[in-house]
Amino acid sequence: MQKLLREMVETYGDRIYRLALRYTGSREQAEDIAQETFVCAYKHLDRFDRNRPAGPWLFKIATNLCRSWNRIHREIPVEAPEKIQQAADKSPEDLYLEKESEAELYRVLHGLPQQYREIILLRHAGELNYAEIAETLGLELSVVKNRLYRGRIMLREALLEERG
Amino acid sequence: MDKCPDMITIQAYVDGEKTDDSIIAHLQDCHSCHRRLMEIRELKETADRLAGNEKLPEDFMQVLAAQTRNSSLPAALAAAAIFLILLFSACYLNPGYLQWWFSVGITGLVGLIIDSFVGVLILGQNLAPVLVLAAVAAAVLIELLILIKLKTVEGTLK
Numbered sequence: 659m660q661k662l663l664r665e666m667v668e669t670y671g672d673r674i675y676r677l678a679l680r681y682t683g684s685r686e687q688a689e690d691i692a693q694e695t696f697v698c699a700y701k702h703l704d705r706f707d708r709n710r711p712a713g714p715w716l717f718k719i720a721t722n723l724c725r726s727w728n729r730i731h732r733e734i735p736v737e738a739p740e741k742i743q744q745a746a747d748k749s750p751e752d753l754y755l756e757k758e759s760e761a762e763l764y765r766v767l768h769g770l771p772q773q774y775r776e777i778i779l780l781r782h783a784g785e786l787n788y789a790e791i792a793e794t795l796g797l798e799l800s801v802v803k804n805r806l807y808r809g810r811i812m813l814r815e816a817l818l819e820e821r822g
Numbered sequence: 823m824d825k826c827p828d829m830i831t832i833q834a835y836v837d838g839e840k841t842d843d844s845i846i847a848h849l850q851d852c853h854s855c856h857r858r859l860m861e862i863r864e865l866k867e868t869a870d871r872l873a874g875n876e877k878l879p880e881d882f883m884q885v886l887a888a889q890t891r892n893s894s895l896p897a898a899l900a901a902a903a904i905f906l907i908l909l910f911s912a913c914y915l916n917p918g919y920l921q922w923w924f925s926v927g928i929t930g931l932v933g934l935i936i937d938s939f940v941g942v943l944i945l946g947q948n949l950a951p952v953l954v955l956a957a958v959a960a961a962v963l964i965e966l967l968i969l970i971k972l973k974t975v976e977g978t979l980k
Contacts, residue, residue: 660887660890663886663890664883667878667882667883667886671878671882672876672877672878675876675877675878676873676874676876679874679876680872680874685876689878689879689882692878692882693882693885693886693889696886696890697886697889697890700890739876763871763872767872778869778872779872781837781869782869782870782872782873783872783873783874785873787837787839788834788837788839800830803830803833803834804830806833806837807829807830807833807865809869810865810866810868810869811865813865813868813869814864814865814868817868
């Protein structure tokens with residue numbers, strides 16, 4: 659069982675961490691959510707069909723944990739996480755602009771309705787394909803495609819609006 | 823392909839999802855579709871800023887392994903409880919058994935018995951917890967029934 663868990667972490671760990679990081683904006687919280695995802699998966703391995711890929715199942719657990727986190731912390735605005743390593747070749751002005759741009763992206767993302775935000779995050783941070791997103795969220799494939807399209811448009815429009 | 827594909831189909835192509843060859847050819851030739859293709863690529867690039875390359879901390883797996891390590895405490899408690907049930911029931915049915923249990927305790931066999939119980943129960947927890955615990959409970963009941971039967975037979979003989 660530990661071997662299977664290790665394989666799951668190696669394959670999906672970073673992607674689940676990035677999903678949680680985009681959701682929470684905090685490295686500590688994202689790590690906690692990733693830990694909780696795999697602990698929960700470990701406890702319920704008997705419910706997992708080993709003939710199927712683990713991705714959608716793990717992302718479903720992670721998404722539910724992120725939703726719970728969101729419900730508890732809905733009053734707190736999500737901010738972009740601090741970069742651990744700053745690029746050495748960038749000027750302070752560039753770094754400032756980059757940080758501002760990142761903060762703007764997070765603000766806009768968290769202003770989107772949850773149904774669009776989730777699909778965008780599963781696609782771009784979780785790197786899931788359409789079928790995996792549909793399985794994760796229990797949606798029809800056509801709904802995933804439509805929401806992804808509309809979500810991306812909303813994201814771009816909101817960014818343009820933010821910039822005035 | 824004569825008809826221009828819709829935006830959702832073009833998006834699927836941009837996202838690398840399975841796309842019909844005729845649609846790909848059409849996207850290359852049709853000026854209007856090519857413009858829409860560029861538009862969708864731009865939308866995707868905006869959202870791609872969310873991708874990132876952050877990685878889990880290096881000690882993540884160790885922390886996780888510590889959290890998921892099997893705790894032997896429930897198994898040990900269950901084993902100790904079963905041991906005590908057997909001990910008291912045996913003594914209740916025939917005080918003469920106390921001597922045997924006492925010798926077991928003196929010789930340290932009690933530790934071996936509990937360790938064996940714990941081993942079986944941990945194995946059970948990992949493989950089929952309900953099945954193994956039910957088997958242990960059944961074994962305890964059977965032993966109690968045998969002891970009661972023996973006591974009844976002993977009483978009749980007297």
